[in-house]
Amino acid sequence: MNEQISTLPLVARQFCVPLSATRRGARLGRLLATEQLRSWGLPLDPARLIVAELTANAALHGRVPGRSFRLALTMTAEGVVRIEVTDTRGDVLPDRQTSAAAPAESGYGLLLVEELADRWGVRLGPVPCKTVWAELDPATGAGKGVPRSQAGRGVGR
Template sequence: MSREITRTGSSAPVREFTVLLSPTRRGARLARLLAVAHLSTWGLPPGPAAQIVAELATNAVLHGRVPGRDFRLCLAAHHGGLLRIEVTDALGDRLPHPVAPDQHMETGRGLLIVEALADRWGVAPGPFPRKTVWAELDLAW
């Protein structure tokens, strides 16, 4: 669902997109493709944001998957150039944290990539049993 928000105040999003996706590899891929499409439509560069969406959606599929429960992607563009990306999954008891991966492992670098690309990121627990991993980018637009 994409919508224009008409609220006053600097914290109100100008544009917002939210979608529920299946907790599968296909759902994670679709999250990235939808993010690129919406950011492009909004006139925002998809570059780092698309990579952040890909990493957070993949983490939701790999580490936050509960069969039969979708994950949620939300993009919100705010006045002043703030882009907030949120991915909510169904396993709130498994809070993510970046760790230095073993150099021989092919996985385990997702949150390090998010940390490198985002201006800010974090985790918001709840509502039970969910958690939301979010990242913010300061964009000039």
């Protein structure tokens, strides 16, 4: 019998909630995430800043009338916090080049995510959805509110 060893991290804690794709839903997501992180005994920043940006983007750019978005938080046994926001606009993807180059007046949010998170990205599916995710890894100094550029971490991903 062949046994496969899982390379997925062991999830210690999990939280998931559907939210209305409105400004009020984004605010509620930020408040619920803050309380969840507090109950897990984790530092609130920079996670709540990332949650605020990703939920606001879901309400603004990922909005489909009559459909909600989902906020999920997980913490692995090693203390890595993963923030995921899933919306129903898989056809509208965040653009790393645009956000990193010269953002428009409202395009600074993903720069914030880029600076505060250890890793972030986008996963497509299931159709018509996309998930924008960010991870904070205590082994690299995340969760202290110190931007990567000031924490001695490299810019490469």
